[in-house]
Amino acid sequence: MSILETILGRQRVLVKENERVVALYKGAILAILEPGEHMLPNRRGRLETIRHDLTNPVFSSNIEKAIFDRLPDEAARQLTVFRTGRNEVEVVERDGQVFAALAPDRRLTVWTDAGPWTSTRVDASENLAVDPALMRRLGQARKAELMTVHPVVDGQAGLLFVDGTLAGTLEPGVHAFWNVGKMVQVKVVDLKRQSLDVAGQELLTRDRVTIRVNIAAEYQVVDPVKAVTAVKDFAEALYRALQLAFRKTLGAMTLDQILEKKVSVDEDAAAKVRADMAAIGIEVFDIALKDVILPGEMRDILNQVVAAEKQAEANVIRRREETNATRSLLNTAKVMAENPVMLRLKELETLEAIAGKVERLTVHNGTGGLMNDLVRLRDD
Structure with a gap:
């Protein structure tokens, strides 16, 4: 502070382009200073300045109400206020980007020059569903704490309950609802076989x-x-x-x-x-x-029953085969009894079979004795 400023009881305050300054003199709000150089009264060091950087656009101060009461026109020009009602949700955008999502009964004050600012206000008591485009924007901005998202895939149906009462059914897709004021539940039911x-x-x-x-x-x-x-x-x-x-x-x-x-x-x-x-x-x-x-004991009993049945079937088959074999032998014996030549051929076949299984075969009376009867039978 220069000597002249001290003598005159004034102070030079420099405000940068990215700043706003709230000036108080003797504890009372004096002005909201825009960029530039300002000469303000400062007798006995009673001037107080509060600097705000616009890179943080939110204005949060315990003297906010006093500013709007003391300087209503200036406050309205410098500050933008967003306020929601009891059942309202407001999405605030800064320069086209989602900046904040306000729950019911909330207030947000921002520096107007930090904008441009726009907002979308929704009455959640009348429409709980969130617009799909807005839902995606809130999700991308990570401002989805005021809504619940419920996906329903193909082959499923979603049942929407509001405060415990069935409110409707949801088709396949991604659905979002405001979770303020009312309890929203979605039960997904699989419709596939x-x-x-x-x-x-x-x-x-x-x-x-x-x-x-x-x-x-x-x-x-x-x-x-x-x-x-x-x-x-x-x-x-x-x-x-x-x-x-x-x-x-x-x-x-x-x-x-x-x-x-x-x-x-x-x-x-x-x-x-x-x-x-x-x-x-x-x-x-x-x-x-x-x-x-x-049970184990019943299984053992059934196994024994099955084994006995199979054994009985095997015995029947075995007896049947033995009967067939005996009948075949009886028929063979009848043929041989009626035809002596057939009997002699059978004897020779048996002798051939025996000769094939031993190293040496001794024939008494020579081969003539072996063949005489056969030759005689042929002469007859």
Whole structure:
């Protein structure tokens, strides 16, 4: 400060292009200074200046209200105020870029010259859905804390609940909703064909044998609203329905009947399952008994029964073959008895077979003795 400034009780204040200065004299707001050189009163050092860098465009000060009360025209020219109502959301943009997203009952004050500023205000009480273009911009700017995003892919349906009440269904796509003032939930339901396994179910057959079975069924959700609102969990409801149907069906059958027809299920029980599920929007297709698992001791007994049956079948086959062989021998004996030449040929065949298996063969009476009878038979 120069001597002249001290004598005159004034102070020179230099404001840069990227700055704004709030000046107070004797504790009262004097002015908002724009870029340039300013001479301000400063008797006894009572001048106070507060500098603001426009690179941070937000004006946050405990004297903000006093500025608007004392200098309303100047404040309105220098500062831009964004304020939201009880159910409103406002997206503030700076030079075409998302700068902030204001929740309900919020206020944001910025330096006007740090702009240009624009805003989009939405009444969330009337429209909870976020415009898809705005949703993408908020996501890219990482200002998505005021909305929830719910993707729904092909083959799915989304059920929208607002404050616990069903508000509608959502088609495949990406949906966003403002999460202010109301509770928004989206339940995604798969509409594709699915399979359900009921594994390891123990039951007692009619002949009092305890078995474990594995059941399989294929189903598809055809009415997602009914499937979600009629029961707490539609998959669990189908699971229980299959359990009861098979317990009723298999409990009335013997073990032998179950083993003989294990790939089928009673049509009446299956029809009841399908009807009960159709009432809650579920279409049931194939129902099958996949596996029947026996206790260890019962499995051993059945193995023994099967082994005995196979052994009996083998014995029958063996006796049949022995009978056929005996009958063939009897027919051969009859032929030889009626034809002595055939008998002698058989003897020679046997001798040939024996000669092929020994190193030396001794024939008494010479070859003539061996062949005489055959020659004589030929002469006859």
